[in-house]
Amino acid sequence: MDKIKSFPKKQLPNKVQRHKLFGSVEPGPRTKPSEKKEMADLQNTKKDFLFDLDEVGIENVKHPITVTSSLVPNEQTTIGTFKFSSSIDKASKGTNMSRFTEQLQAYYQKGFTVDLLTLKTFTKDLAGRLNQSDAEVEVSFPWFYERKGPQSNLPGMNHADITLNVKYDDVKGYTIQASLASLITTLCPCSKEISEYSAHNQRGLVKMTVSLADDFDERLLDWKETLLEAAESNASSRLHPVLKRPDEKMVTEQAYENPRFVEDMVRLVAADIYEMPFVTKFSVKCRNEESIHMHDAIASVTYDKLQNEMNEG
Ligand SMILES: Nc1nc2c(ncn2[C@@H]2O[C@H](COP(=O)(O)OP(=O)(O)OP(=O)(O)O)[C@@H](O)[C@H]2O)c(=O)[nH]1
Structure with missing residues (x-):
């Protein structure tokens, strides 16, 4: 304490002098207006600017969000990374970028729960705020859920x-895409088959992307839990944060009883998603970080239910 009281020892120049020392200069003459109504508004210039733009906006916007879930915890705060955009036609020079974050703040003040219903309202409001006929929001975030050890609990x-990606269009309505990427264990069927004992296994990443029917109501079914279950229930075994020895024995034996190639994983998960009536299109990708190689094994499948059913019948 006494040591702290005896500081500072050195007499420094004050902060203004320090800034000058490091190169700050006096402000130059001010000739341009500082009142908003007198300022040039370049982005609102109307002319023929040659091309319509598919999207213009901002991305990599980090913001706290609330997420609800049927799994514990039923509500959590996490960090969302957003992209906001809309199209603009060739008659407009630019968009009004401040309006994206202005709307984000307005929603945050009302308690921004990131779910499909809110994102649908958000995109429609955003299109209105931008005076455009469409708007799109994409948000990525880590979603946490409690997992218990299989034996120890x-x-x-x-x-x-x-x-989550939600697009609103005055004419076409909403397009909703959701994706979930989860880690699982896979145990190699070939290794199990050919070896006198043991089998190599690895940590796999399963990424599922689904297009959701316009009328899907997530208050009736938590799509996050449903997709997570599709990935985990088809894996050799699930991942757990806490495993005691009896748990470890269980997951090891379970993996041995359920060997999976990377191809098996994507096909089995695809079959589960195919049976979900609220999904119209989907893709499933799996990447296994091989434990006997330096490289990864990959497989993917995409399926459009409507397209395939039309072709088949
Ligand atoms: N359109 C456009 N704006 C940009 C770009 N880069 C930065 N901006 C910023 O967008 C901000 C201005 O946002 P606007 O929403 O147009 O501001 P404003 O016209 O005062 O806002 P409104 O009153 O809502 O019309 C400024 O900080 C700009 O520097 C760009 O590439 N295109």
Whole structure:
């Protein structure tokens, strides 16, 4: 304490002098207006600017968000990384970029729960605020859920990476895409088959992207839990934050009883998603970080239910 009181020892120049020392200069003459109504508004210039733009906006916007879930915790605060955009036609020079974050703040003040219903309202409001006929929001965030050890029942937190993309268009209505990426265990069927004992296994990343029917109501079904279950229930075994020895024995034996190639993973998950009536199109990707190679094994499948059913019948 006494040591702290005896500081500072050195007599420094004051802060203004210090800034000058490091190159700050006096402000130059001010000739341009500082009142908003007198300022040039270049982005609102109307002329033929040659091309319509598919999208213009801002991305990599980090913001706290609230997420609800059917799994514990039923509500959590996490960090969303947003992209906001709309199209503009060739008659407009630019968009009004401040309006994206202005609307984000307005929603945040009302308690921004990131779910499909709110994002639908958000995109429609955004199109109105920008005086455009469409708007798009994409948000990615880690979603946390409690996971208990299979035998000990000891809890801890796992997470999956989520991306939601909602587009609103005055004419076409809404397009909703959701994706969830989760880690799982896969045990190699070939290794199990050919070896006298053991089998190599690895941590796999399953990424599912689904287009949701316009009338899907997530208050009736949590799509996050449903997709997570599709990935985990088809894996060799699930991942857990806390495992005691009896748990470890269980997951090891379960993986041995359920060997999976990377191809098996995407096909089995695809079959589960195919049976979800609220999904219209989907893709499933799996990447296994091989434990016997330096490289990864990958597989993917995409499926459009409407297109395929039309072709088949
Ligand atoms: N359109 C456009 N704006 C940009 C770009 N880069 C930065 N901006 C910023 O966008 C901000 C201005 O936002 P606007 O929403 O147009 O501001 P404003 O016209 O005062 O806002 P309104 O009253 O809502 O019309 C400024 O900080 C600009 O520097 C760009 O590439 N295009």
